[in-house]
Amino acid sequence: MHRTHNCGELTIKNTSEKVTVAGWVQRIRNLGGLTFIDLRDRYGITQLAFNMEVNPELCEKARELGREFVIKAHGTVTERSSKNLNIPTGEIEIIVDNFQILNKSLIPPFTIEENTDGGDELRMKYRYLDLRRPPLRKNLILRHKLAFETRNYLNNCDFLEIETPVLIKSTPEGARDYVVPSRISPGEFYALPQSPQSFKQLLMISGFDKYFQIVKCFRDEDLRADRQPEFTQIDCEMSFVEQDDVLNTFEGLIKYLFKEVKNIELNEFPRMAYSEAMAKYGSDKPDIRFGMQFVELNDVLKGKGFQVFDNAEYIAGICAEGCANYSRKQLDALTDFVRKPQIGAKGMVYIKYNEDGSVRSSVDKFYTEDDLKKVAEKFNAKAGDLILILSGETDHTRKALCELRLEMGNQLGLRNHDVYAPLWVVDFPLLEWNEEDKRFYAKHHPFTSPHIADIDLMDTNPAEVRANAYDMVINGVEVGGGSIRIHDKQMQNKVFELLGISNEEAEEKFGFLLKALQYGAPPHGGIAFGFDRICSLFGGSESIRDFIAFPKNNNARDVMIDSPSPISDEQLKELNLKIIANK
């Protein structure tokens, strides 16, 4: 008795066919004379029916089954006398004439249903059971589809999928590396790749022209809902291209995925300079599903005797449409929100443009109604709108105002999961000053090429140099980023110089790449997408964990297999390692 059908495909059309199905017992409903079993597999649920009058022996046997037992059943597809139109197979049932227990099950620690009663930790520990639930099953099927269609699109564009090594070399800058001790070379370590960056550049030098790889990457940093220590990138690189070529090719990929997987047609992605994104949204990954752009107010609010503003480097606000009726309590809650340590604003000023045309603010002492109306004009505010203003040091204030804008977007329901607003953020700065170390770091990575127009600035004002670097942002999520690389050794050396990387260090860490650049490296550039984030975005969720079959928890632990874990003294000895500190 071989399986002839899955549990999702039998319908009224199969009536009176003899079939064999297999799966897990989802639920047993024992009505006395009748017993029903919902049999579940990856494809769906099919009802098995047992009748005490027809076959009492088999019916008794069915009643001994437990949840999650694995069985195989043979019987006849029959139209139900009372139908369940909520499921595709709901018009039929299988009148079972014979079944077999393939395996028993312990009672599962949580219910395996659409909405489980299990908590996060328990579900992680029994991930293989959680994955039986429809929501997670759908997520992994979605992931498969996205990976499949990505390969489809890139293959049609002549990209080759080429694997790069996982045991590689630790690199300076960037995230912490995961390292692997070498047994054969005592005292030496491999590093796991944070990305296949160097290798894909080498493949361009090898002449492969268009490369991609759906590949695991590793970063030893603290986790978030959207950050795992091992994650998957769609890593891509192209030769003989300029920025526009890369942007167009991969805008095409994302549009293709939306069309194929969600049947959504996206318009051309707007391109926004980094400086504009920071000025209007206070973020390099703006959520442009809604407006509420920043308006800078230094010119209208300074010099009226309000010390906080007079002493502020930067004053800016947002206008929340129709919120002038916010109560004192709501405004206090917003003030508390921006004063949370994670956001760190000192306070918040509001201006209410009331329905009756009057203007009231939390700083009426210092500003006349005319002053405040001038502010309202800057926002093109209408009667009924609420203006929220923060001030202080520019970067901090922008960040806080960005959080406030997103919070208001949430409160006003402007961040709908079913709406997708993609854009390119371009013209990132090449370098980023680090006050602690008193040196520049690469904003993207040290192989990113500078704007040709800004090359003179590299000597005079490095902080102002723009890079040929770009991010794709959808709904405030950075889904991908890349750059046109440096393909010239002199330029690469110059950038290392700006980054304070000595010749010796550069030679030690990237000697292979610097050497390769001298053997006819073509101009090239590329992009890497966070595949897990793309999956969660398509699935309408904030957390990438629900789209990874076996994710790690907040402390980078796999609680199911209980890893990381100590290794034996023999293993340590073989690796020439000694543990000097335990927690």
Added chain:
RNA sequence: GGUUCGGUAGUUCAGUUUGGUUAGAAUACGUGCCUGUCACGCACGGGGUCGCGGGUUCGAGUCCCGUCCGGACCGCCA
């Protein structure tokens, strides 16, 4: 490294503010009844080291200190 929320039945939670009888609910589990259920229904039943350690008290799930574990976030993540 920091902020914050949480840990009570197999599970999800209430109870902690204001210390006081035998720690409850739902669900899951077990037994019985039930011929059209599909979250079946009804009845009965078993099930607890209140995370752990210490302290205050006549008395601690409840208050204090410490610690462990988990979630979200900040720092960090080229």
